């Protein structure tokens with residue numbers, strides 16, 4: 104009897120499967136995280152001839168460059184054919200929570216410029232309602248305490264994400280709040296509301312930039328879901 108695949112093996116499977124959603128001769132948006140790392144490695148190994156990548160983090164940029172993949176800044180008139188990224192949670196409509204790797208702001212920017220969002224996850228990320236995973240929110244540091252109170256009024260407990268003894272600093276020089284205890288029943292309205300709060304840079308609900316396709320690694324193989 105074969106043993107079930109580990110979470111890392113499922114991530115590797117979907118990273119590999121995502122390569123078939125990339126078209127030769129196009130620019131590719133690349134997300135951040137351990138699942139995306141498998142995608143980057145598989146894309147490089149495939150030998151597919153792409154124009155290059157637009158990256159959502161310093162970490163992904165370094166990995167792309169290490170494989171000799173051209174990395175470009177986001178430019179106008181440079182449409183991205185596809186954006187490939189992982190997620191911390193995804194619901195049956197393709198709404199996601201993202202930002203576990205603190206790259207949510209650039210992820211949302213790059214995703215917004217792509218024709219298709221292909222989300223790659225293992226099955227542990229599938230949820231009926233978003234909010235079990237603590238919601239990441241990138242914030243301007245001086246607003247952190249005011250925003251912690253605002254989340255409290257919504258029933259959430261927010262904490263500044265730490266790296267050692269100091270707040271984690273994002274690629275954009277800002278801080279992250281992680282918010283526990285939310286049940287996000289209306290992701291689009293929630294994203295709209297929290298995005299308006301002064302001091303919020305980016306909320307980790309991706310409803311406006313939801314997935315078009317989800318490749319989900321399961322013990323029966325990769326399932327393709329379209330939204």
Ligand code: 5RP
Pocket residue numbers: 134135136137138139188189190191200201202203204205206207210
């Ligand atoms: C980074 C993200 C990642 O996509 C998310 O945290 C999933 O990461 P992993 O693939 O390592 O499980 O949003 O900001």
